[in-house]
Amino acid sequence: MHDQTSGQQDLLAACEPTHSAPTIITAPWTDAVRLQGEKETLGFYLSGHPVNAYLDELLQFVTCRLNALDHIIHKSARLAGIVTHIRIKQTKRGDRIAIFALDDGESSIEVVCFSEPFQKFRSLIVEDKLLVIEGECKLDEFSNQPRITARIIYSLEEARSQFAKSLMITLNDEPQREMSSFQSLLTPYLGGSCLVQFNFLQAGLRASIKLDKKWSIKPLDALLAMLREEMQVEVMY
Incomplete structure (x- = not known):
């Protein structure tokens, strides 16, 4: 009787739910990271080119x-x-x-x-x-x-700073940040020769504002990456 009870207890214990390790969600690789991994592993780029x-x-x-x-x-x-x-x-x-x-x-x-x-x-x-x-x-x-x-x-950053004529920022009819916040964003990149132009698209109408030359910037990767998170940006040559 004792053995049967013990066996039943063991059987029930085996059926108890187990706790699995939490799933770790990681961000997908960027193209640059994937290509660099291919080059380091295979010695060449497989899925594209930088x-x-x-x-x-x-x-x-x-x-x-x-x-x-x-x-x-x-x-x-x-x-x-x-x-x-x-x-x-x-x-x-x-x-x-x-x-x-x-x-x-x-x-x-x-x-x-x-x-x-x-x-x-x-x-x-x-x-x-x-x-x-x-x-x-x-x-x-x-x-x-x-x-x-x-x-x-x-x-690439030096070439962009040397040859780029303007940076075009397109704002759609969705709510966008105030122009004053753009000024604070652009300030660390002032001192270049690239003019800044804003294009506004609203209800099918288009308007443009070109900032004064004193707001000419150096179109560095960090600035472009920040802007492109929220809006359409194009460097014009």
Whole structure:
């Protein structure tokens, strides 16, 4: 009898509900994080290319994509892409130069950065960094492939600050923050050459206000990210 009761107790105990660990909800990966993980794991980008996120913007101020270089041989050009395969060499004179590839997801081009520009821009020459490069495009005499001799190198933020003409902020007919709050938002980014314009859309009507030049800003990534959380923002070149 004792054994039967004990067995029943054990059976009932086995049926008692168990407490599972709480489910942890994490934010989905951004495209940039996913692509970087692919590069670190596989050695290449699988689901896309980092340039794609900025392509519409880049095409407003670069000369061409890297798969369309034939018409710019022996001409100055402005090109953009991700840095890969960096090599640092020392010349017979003891100068240090950098040779690396610039890749935009469609094609790549070899970049040669001689001593003077290398010393000036060396901090920007980092693997997987998006750069904008100005220089002269030539055919390499050995490979017969295009290569660019770098004269000026920009990060994307530097290129945007250099070439952007205006920042257009579109406000729809939904309730929006007061203009005074925009002033406090823009103040840390003042001192650039990019004008700010507001476009108002309400009941099918459109109106625009362009701020005075004293409100010209540096269109940095942090500012654009904050604005894009709530409204439509476009950098005009």
